[in-house]
Amino acid sequence: MYKHILFDLDGTLTDPMLGITNAVMYALEKFGIHTEDRTTLYKYIGPPLIYSFTNFAGLSEEDARKAVVYYREHYAPVGKFENTVYDGIPELLEKLKGMGKDIVLATSKPEPFSVDILKHFDLFDYFDFVAGSTLDETRTKKEEVIAYALKEHNIDVNDAIMIGDREHDIIGAKKNGLKSMGILYGYGSEEELRAAGADYIAKSVEDIISVGGF
Numbered sequence: 001m002y003k004h005i006l007f008d009l010d011g012t013l014t015d016p017m018l019g020i021t022n023a024v025m026y027a028l029e030k031f032g033i034h035t036e037d038r039t040t041l042y043k044y045i046g047p048p049l050i051y052s053f054t055n056f057a058g059l060s061e062e063d064a065r066k067a068v069v070y071y072r073e074h075y076a077p078v079g080k081f082e083n084t085v086y087d088g089i090p091e092l093l094e095k096l097k098g099m100g101k102d103i104v105l106a107t108s109k110p111e112p113f114s115v116d117i118l119k120h121f122d123l124f125d126y127f128d129f130v131a132g133s134t135l136d137e138t139r140t141k142k143e144e145v146i147a148y149a150l151k152e153h154n155i156d157v158n159d160a161i162m163i164g165d166r167e168h169d170i171i172g173a174k175k176n177g178l179k180s181m182g183i184l185y186g187y188g189s190e191e192e193l194r195a196a197g198a199d200y201i202a203k204s205v206e207d208i209i210s211v212g213g214f
Helices: 017-029 038-044 049-055 061-075 089-098 111-120 142-152 167-175 190-196 205-212
Strands: 004-007 102-110 129-133 160-164 179-183 200-202
Touching: 017 038, 017 061, 038 049, 049 061, 089 102, 089 205, 102 111, 102 142, 111 129, 129 142, 142 160, 142 167, 160 167, 160 205, 167 179, 167 190, 179 190, 179 205, 190 200, 200 205
Parallel strands: 004 102, 004 160, 102 129, 160 179, 179 200
Antiparallel strands: none
């Protein structure tokens, strides 16, 4: 049904929990904020960092920007590889390529980090285009990343779908006129994804092709 398949990265292709939470804890400690329970930081997985540090940690926008710098001090050399590929993802991408699908990454993670992660886990060659956020914060929101991918990769929105695990993926797709699929093995709940307006819901990696009618 769809020629262009846009994938989120964190919580959709890989489980970045350890790397992201370690980097968030490192950044928050700089502001005297100590985290006892790592699970309270799961909400940082998916949204843009400035949004997360302002809305979840209560930092001012100025301090949130400083927190992003601290976060990257840990994440860039170490955290991005404290990550695991979800079971079945390589096989899913292989099947989609065999169907002739155009596979695109659309992530709020900085593009250079995203490329490093895909290459580290031998996923890079499945992708026809990689769209991420910019390190200077000029492109961070999911709708901005999707818009960039659509323009630069010449994607017809009527023949494309966005797949992700958080409301930001669904909302970003809707703002750009794309259909969307929420997946339940990541960090967003079914309630969150349906409330955001997901057109499809897949419970597992194995369900993605059949649910999307690919």
